[in-house]
Amino acid sequence: MTGSETTLAAALAVPLIGAALIVAAGRRPNLRDGIGVATAAVLAAVVIVLVRDVLAGARPQLVLVEMLPNLTLAFSTEPLGVTFALVASVLWLITAIYAIGYMRAHHERHQTRFYAFFAISLGATMGVALSANVITLFTFYEALTLCTYPLVTHHGTDEAKRAGRVYFGILLGTSIGLQLPAIAAIYVLTGGLDFAPGGILAGHASPAAVAVLFVMFIFGIGKAALMPLHRWLPAAMVAPTPVSALLHAVAVVKAGVFAVLKVTVFVFGIDLLRTTMGSGWLIYVAGFTILAASTIALFQDNLKRRLAYSTISQLSYIVIGAAMFHPLALQGASLHIVAHAVAKITLFFAAGAILVASHKTCVSELDGIGRRMPWTMSAFAIGSLSMVGLPPTAGFVSKWFLLQGAVATGQVVVVAVLVAATLLNAAYFLPIVYAAFFRPLPEGAAVHGEAPLASVGALMLTSALTVAMFFFPELPLALARAFVAEGQ
Amino acid sequence: MITPHLPVLEVALPLVSAPICLILRSANVAWWVAVAMTWAAFAGALMLLAQVLDAGPITYALGGWAAPWGIEYRIDLLSAFVLVTVTSIGSLAILFARASVAREIPADRIYLFYVMYLLSFTGLLGIAVTGDAFNLFVFLEITSLSAYVLISLGSDRRALTAAFRYLIMGTIGATFYIIGVGMMYMMTGTLNMADLAARLPGVLHLRTVDMALAFITVGLSLKLAVFPLHFWLPNAYTHAPSAVSVFLAATSTKIAAYALIRIIYTVFGGPAVFAPMPIDEMLLGFGMLSMIAASLVAIFQDNMKRLLAYSSISQIGYMVVGLSLGNVEGLAGSIVHIFNHAMMKALLFMAVGCVFYRVGSVRLADVAGFARRMPITGAALLVGGFSLIGTPLSIGFVTKWFLLEGALEKGWWPVAAVVILSGLLALVYVWRIVEAAYFRAPAPAVEGIREAPAIMLAPMLILAVVNIFFGVDGTLIGDLATAAAQALIGSGP
Numbered sequence: 012m013t014g015s016e017t018t019l020a021a022a023l024a025v026p027l028i029g030a031a032l033i034v035a036a037g038r039r040p041n042l043r044d045g046i047g048v049a050t051a052a053v054l055a056a057v058v059i060v061l062v063r064d065v066l067a068g069a070r071p072q073l074v075l076v077e078m079l080p081n082l083t084l085a086f087s088t089e090p091l092g093v094t095f096a097l098v099a100s101v102l103w104l105i106t107a108i109y110a111i112g113y114m115r116a117h118h119e120r121h122q123t124r125f126y127a128f129f130a131i132s133l134g135a136t137m138g139v140a141l142s143a144n145v146i147t148l149f150t151f152y153e154a155l156t157l158c159t160y161p162l163v164t165h166h167g168t169d170e171a172k173r174a175g176r177v178y179f180g181i182l183l184g185t186s187i188g189l190q191l192p193a194i195a196a197i198y199v200l201t202g203g204l205d206f207a208p209g210g211i212l213a214g215h216a217s218p219a220a221v222a223v224l225f226v227m228f229i230f231g232i233g234k235a236a237l238m239p240l241h242r243w244l245p246a247a248m249v250a251p252t253p254v255s256a257l258l259h260a261v262a263v264v265k266a267g268v269f270a271v272l273k274v275t276v277f278v279f280g281i282d283l284l285r286t287t288m289g290s291g292w293l294i295y296v297a298g299f300t301i302l303a304a305s306t307i308a309l310f311q312d313n314l315k316r317r318l319a320y321s322t323i324s325q326l327s328y329i330v331i332g333a334a335m336f337h338p339l340a341l342q343g344a345s346l347h348i349v350a351h352a353v354a355k356i357t358l359f360f361a362a363g364a365i366l367v368a369s370h371k372t373c374v375s376e377l378d379g380i381g382r383r384m385p386w387t388m389s390a391f392a393i394g395s396l397s398m399v400g401l402p403p404t405a406g407f408v409s410k411w412f413l414l415q416g417a418v419a420t421g422q423v424v425v426v427a428v429l430v431a432a433t434l435l436n437a438a439y440f441l442p443i444v445y446a447a448f449f450r451p452l453p454e455g456a457a458v459h460g461e462a463p464l465a466s467v468g469a470l471m472l473t474s475a476l477t478v479a480m481f482f483f484p485e486l487p488l489a490l491a492r493a494f495v496a497e498g499q
Numbered sequence: 500m501i502t503p504h505l506p507v508l509e510v511a512l513p514l515v516s517a518p519i520c521l522i523l524r525s526a527n528v529a530w531w532v533a534v535a536m537t538w539a540a541f542a543g544a545l546m547l548l549a550q551v552l553d554a555g556p557i558t559y560a561l562g563g564w565a566a567p568w569g570i571e572y573r574i575d576l577l578s579a580f581v582l583v584t585v586t587s588i589g590s591l592a593i594l595f596a597r598a599s600v601a602r603e604i605p606a607d608r609i610y611l612f613y614v615m616y617l618l619s620f621t622g623l624l625g626i627a628v629t630g631d632a633f634n635l636f637v638f639l640e641i642t643s644l645s646a647y648v649l650i651s652l653g654s655d656r657r658a659l660t661a662a663f664r665y666l667i668m669g670t671i672g673a674t675f676y677i678i679g680v681g682m683m684y685m686m687t688g689t690l691n692m693a694d695l696a697a698r699l700p701g702v703l704h705l706r707t708v709d710m711a712l713a714f715i716t717v718g719l720s721l722k723l724a725v726f727p728l729h730f731w732l733p734n735a736y737t738h739a740p741s742a743v744s745v746f747l748a749a750t751s752t753k754i755a756a757y758a759l760i761r762i763i764y765t766v767f768g769g770p771a772v773f774a775p776m777p778i779d780e781m782l783l784g785f786g787m788l789s790m791i792a793a794s795l796v797a798i799f800q801d802n803m804k805r806l807l808a809y810s811s812i813s814q815i816g817y818m819v820v821g822l823s824l825g826n827v828e829g830l831a832g833s834i835v836h837i838f839n840h841a842m843m844k845a846l847l848f849m850a851v852g853c854v855f856y857r858v859g860s861v862r863l864a865d866v867a868g869f870a871r872r873m874p875i876t877g878a879a880l881l882v883g884g885f886s887l888i889g890t891p892l893s894i895g896f897v898t899k900w901f902l903l904e905g906a907l908e909k910g911w912w913p914v915a916a917v918v919i920l921s922g923l924l925a926l927v928y929v930w931r932i933v934e935a936a937y938f939r940a941p942a943p944a945v946e947g948i949r950e951a952p953a954i955m956l957a958p959m960l961i962l963a964v965v966n967i968f969f970g971v972d973g974t975l976i977g978d979l980a981t982a983a984a985q986a987l988i989g990s991g992p
Contacts, residue, residue, distance in 0.1 A: 078891075078970075079900060079977045150891040157890070164938070172938045176930075183926055187888070192912075192919050195903035 015064040015071040018057055019086055019141060022096065023073075025054045026134035030127045037123035044111045047126050051104040054133065058100040062093045066489060072143060081203065084150060087143035089206075090493035091276075091345055095269045096140040097490075098352045099262050103133050105469045109360055110253040112465030116367045119251055125165060129254070131158045136262040139269065145194050145204040145278060148270060149186070152234070155266055156182045162254045163247050174246040181243040182233045190231030193224050197278065206273065208497055210280020221279065221287045228274050229293060234267025235330055236323045238300040245319040252363030255315060260322055260355040265348055268329040272344055276498040281336040293334035298428040300327040305435035312373045314362045317439060318355070321398060324432065325351045331425055332413050338495045340416025343409050345491035346484070350405035353476045354397035360470035361391040364462035374443055379452035381444075384461050388447045390474035395440035397477050400433055405480035412491075502546070506559040506572040509543045509582065510625045512536055517617040520610060529613035530597055536617060537590035540624060544582035551579045558630065566630075566691055573630030573693065576983040577834060581627045581757045584838045588749040588845050589620050591958035596742035598952045599852050603654050603740045612652055616746065619645035623754050632680045632766065633690045635758060636673065639722070642754070643669045646747055650739040661734035668721055668731040675718030682711035683766075695766045703767075709776050715762050716778055722755035725782075725819055726789035729812045736808035741852030744804060748811055749845035753837045756818045760833065763822065764987040770825045779823040786819030787917045794924035798931070803851045803861040806928055807844065810887060813921060814840045820914065821902055827984045829905030835973075835980035836898040842969075843886035843894060846962040850880040853951035853959065858944050863932065868941030872948045875956055877936050882963045884929035886970070889922045894966045897973035901980070 029050025036043040064071065065088050075084040110129075114122055135158055138151030156179070164175040198204055201215045212221060233240045247259050275281065301324045308320035328351070332344025364387045365371055369380065381388035397406035410429060417425035461467050480487065513536045520529040550557060556575040560566060574582070593616065600612050622642025629635050647669070651662035684690055686707050687698040702708050717728075724732040732752075736744050763769065763778070773779040790813050797809035814836070821833025851861055853876045858866050870877025882893070889895035899918060906914035950956065969976050 076972050077974050079897060079973045080981075082900070084971075146891070153890055154892075167938060172934060175938075176934075179926075179930065184923060187890075187922055187926070188919055191899075192903060192907075192915055195900065195915065196907050196912075199904060199907040 013071065015061065015069045016073055018061045018064065019071045019073050019088060021057045022054065022061055022100075022137050022141065023086065023134065025050060025057060026130045026137060029054075030130035030134070033127045033130060034123060040122065043123060043126065047130065048104070048107045048111070050130060051100070051107040051133075054137075055100045055104045058093070058096045061088065062097050062490070064088075065090060065093045066493065078146070082146055082198075083144065084147050085143040086138075086141045086147065087206075088141060089497050090490045091269070091272060092140045092142075094345060094487065094490045094494070095265060095348060096137055098265065098349050099133065099136045099140065102257060102261050102352060102356055102473070105472055106253050106257040106356070109256070109363070109466050109469035112463035112469075113253055113363050113367055114251065116463050116466070117251070119165075121165065125162065125251070128158050128161050129257075132162065132258060132262060136266060139266045142206075144206060145197065145274070148273065149190060149194055152232075152266060152270060153183070153186060155263060156186070159254070159258050159263055162258065163250045165251055165254070166249065171249050174249045177246040178243045181240055185231050185233035185240055188231070189227045193227035193231055196220075196224060206277035208277065209499060210276070210278055210283055212279050213283045218287050221283060225279060225284065225287075228278075229271065229296075229330075232267050232270045232274075234263055235271050236264060236267065236300075236326050237296055237330060238303055238323070241300070241304065241323045244323055245316050248313075248315040248319050252315070252359060252366065255318075256356050256359035256363065259319070260359050261352045264322060264326055265352060268326050268333075268344075268348065271330055272333050272341070275333045275336075276341065281341070281498065285336040291334075294331055294422065294424060297327040297331040297334055298424060300324065301331070301428055301432045302435070305432055305439070309435065309439045312375055314365070314372060314374055314377075315359070317374060318358055318362060321436070321439070322351075322355060324436075325355065325398065328409070328413060328429075328432075331428070332416065335416050335420050335422055335425065337416045337420045338499070339412055339419050341495050341498065342488075342491040343412030343414075343416055345494050346412055346487055347409035349487045350397065350409040350477075350480060353405055353473050353480060354394045357390050357394035357470055357473040357477060358398070360466065360473060361387050361394065364466050364470060367466065368459050368462045369457065377443060378446050378450040379456070381447035382452060383459055386461060386467050386471060388444070390470045391447070392444045393474040393477050395444055398440055399436040403478055403481040405477045408481060408484050502550075504559075505543050505547055505550075506557060506574055506628050507561060509540055509547070510621055510628060513540060513617045513624070514621040517614050517621065520617065521614045524610050526606065526609035526613070529610045530593070533593050533613045533617055534590070537586065537593050537620065540620070541583075541586035541590045544579065544586040547574055548579040548583055551576055567689060567694060570634050571630040571691055571693070572628045574628055576979065576986055577757070577760065578627050580834065580979055580983055581754065581837060582624060584753065584841050585620075585623045585627060585750050588746065588841050589623075591961060592742060592746040592749070592845065594958045595745060595849055595852065595955050598955050599742040599856060600740055602856055603742075604652050608652060612649065612740070612742075615645040615648045615652075618642075619649060619746070619751075623750050626754050626758055630692050631690055632683065632692055632695060632762075635761075636677050636680060639676065639758070640673055642751065643673065643722070646751060649743045649747070650735050652743065653738045653740050655738045657734070658738035661738045665731040665735045668728075672718045672721030675714045675721065677718075679711040679714030679718060682707050682714065686711070692761070692766050696768060699766065700768055700771070703772065703775050712762075712767060712772065712776055712778065716759070716782070719755050719759045719762065720785070723752050723759060723815055723819070724812055725785050725815060726792050726812060727785075729789070729793070732812060733805050733808040736811065737802060737805045741848065741855050745845050745848040745852060748807070748848050749841040752811065752815055753841050756815065756822075756833070756837055760822050760830070760987070764830070769988050773825060779825055782819050782823035783914070786816045786823060787914065789813060789816030789819065790917055790921040791924070794921055794928065797928045798924065800928075801863050803854070803863060803866070803932060804848070806932070807847050807851065810925065810928065811840075811844055813925070814844070814887070816921070817898060817902060817918070820918070821905065824902075824905045824909065824911075824914070826905050826908060827981065827988055828901050828908060830984035830987060831977070831980040832898055832901030832905055834983050835901060835976055838976055838980075839886070839894045839898050839969075842962055842965050843883050846879060846959060846966055847883035847887070849955070849959040849962065850876050850883060853955050856951050856955065857948040860944065863935040865942050865944055867935050867939035867945065868937075869945050869948070870936035871941065872945060873950050875950055875960070879959050879963045880932065880936060882966050884933060886966050887925045887929055889925070891970075892967065893970040894973070896970055897977060901977070
């Protein structure tokens, strides 16, 4: 094993070892939470080393086990995968700190189970990010659904059970019902499932088969939350906020759009898709999702639900980036994975901090709260700007590339959708910021301060990252460029 | 010195030990004898598998009488594979049975349970090793007759009617089979499978031979409980003692699937017979119907054992569909599912048996919330459930992959769609159990219960590990099944 192969193995093993240690230390909360943060820190360090190796040109590979002849659980690295791994692991570290403040202040029960499944979920995310073939991607995609289920239903109430059914029904139903048969079909057609630059399907399938398989994949990846398969995401909001923040704004949903990008570029190949009649439909589905989800978000009073619909809309930015089958648009999609992650996690952290400090969950209750929680609401404002796509935030960078891609391919529809979405985003985020800072506090409002220091520190950090990505986009940009170069 | 006689010892030892247990009339001694016999048979099966892999099929002339006159035992890769499946289940279920039957069967009849268990075990092994079509009937009856008794030992009085119904249906099935064998004998003058295989191609155009195959297929389908010939199965599995449900659900229908594969592929020459006699299309249709219809019924069951029984009918559909695809991948899927379904259903029935041991009921409403008190049993149920659904890294995925490959290779995507749909329906009924186990408020009977005794947990955990291990690394069973399927399809003209 070379050095970078060891790093690759470590990235997969660290979260699982951490989960085991968390369970072992279950009776001592301080030790347990310490282990949680330490695990996240080690993973982030490991992934950073991996990113450095990949940028330097290394492509470590690892075959774990042969499930069936020609069907292996195997891992490899490429720039998009490590981008996703980097985002997930660094934000996990911040979430781990945030969660300590949140879970303790909110007196959540079953914290050991919570942290253990959290760590396993991150392990599954690493598996998705670093998978070397479609079946490995599928396996860890399913594992991610399974080990986030106990987190979604954490409270064990009837509401949680119902939400769990929707979550499971849509995610497993689409992946088993559409994705798996598509994978089997590709295996029968090509005799292999390894991701390869330029795709593996060209020359093996008729244009009609390519079109059908592409539909099956896109709708089989329910985690990308394309309408009409988006319902699981608002349902998952019953989970504790750290879960919504890291898993349902970063790890799980990004696993979905990551899978869309990966399959588009490394299984079908953008050249094949561009020349296949009728693959333009994805632009319309994604565009519709962007606008419809934004419109629904306008009318959500529950803050977390509004954020969830915003996520649905933002995920389709990435899908639309993939659907243009153009290098610049793909760069934009890759960048948006990073940009949306840092900004949306900030917004969720803020929502959780508001809940912990003031027990408020609705947008209509937030008048004047900026005076009680200035740091939290400032971070919220930065996250909102990034959602809208204004400088000086990360959201501007990715949207810039998406627009460039749209212009380069002459997709007027995409340009129109992005412009309209910008207005809609402004319409449902900026009033919150306005009310928090400029409306007076209601009569007799309870006196409270900021959330615990761990939580506020975490959300300050992510909002700083959101701004930093605007001024220093070199690393994500380099990874995005390398991804596009590798994909052709 | 023993090695050349392994094929006959495999069957003779449990057969001889059964009457010994009957004479001794001691439950304790009977258990020890049964444990010794099943584990010896398991070891023997592994040795036979190794021999077959090493040196090809083994033939053994019973009593030294050469083949056309005497009975021939013939063990090829498929037989050895099925032997290992049956003996591994038999040796694990007997461990589980000790505590379970002590709770469920009156003390003065427990030794009878072990006697019948050994006899049924003998019959299953005999079916797997024999190379004679009539001898197969004899063993089929040995295993079925003892199964009727085993089911009637259930503490519920409905077990008697369930056993009676199984007896009627099982006897009809056996009769159909023997009628078919009689017709074949009429036309070819032999009962030896190898001879039949050599002579049948010459007479395939005759109406009598077609009828023989039709009778045998229907007879074995009854034993196999293919929809709509399944009516005996749900009651039998529901009202039988837990240990009997474990043993029968994991072995008896599987051995019928083996017999069907043996008759269609070895005796009638596999795909070649499908042209004059389209039983593949009929089996494919009924197999798919089993997969969907039985799953739909399973969704609405409130009794866990009955739910699993309907799930079994649905899973039998996988085997029938696989063997009727007629290509190597499909047949391999069918063969590998004999092993896979045995492992997952034994695991699930054991978990339900553990719950019954502590709670005294298997109705979802009565056992709500049990997983919090019995975490190991709950986890075992999850593992078995994932296998039923066929999620990756579980043993069920191996089957599903083979079947998808087999169906798509022929371009029969509707079959692939049915396989997928059946997995989704499994998700629904498995999740009903999971939600009841983990999410509902604990039922009164569940308060204060503990885990089941270690002797019930140990075999269950072994099966859980098997379910995961061969799901993660399915190459061993996958290669064995593929090689067996290639041998069967290659053996045709």
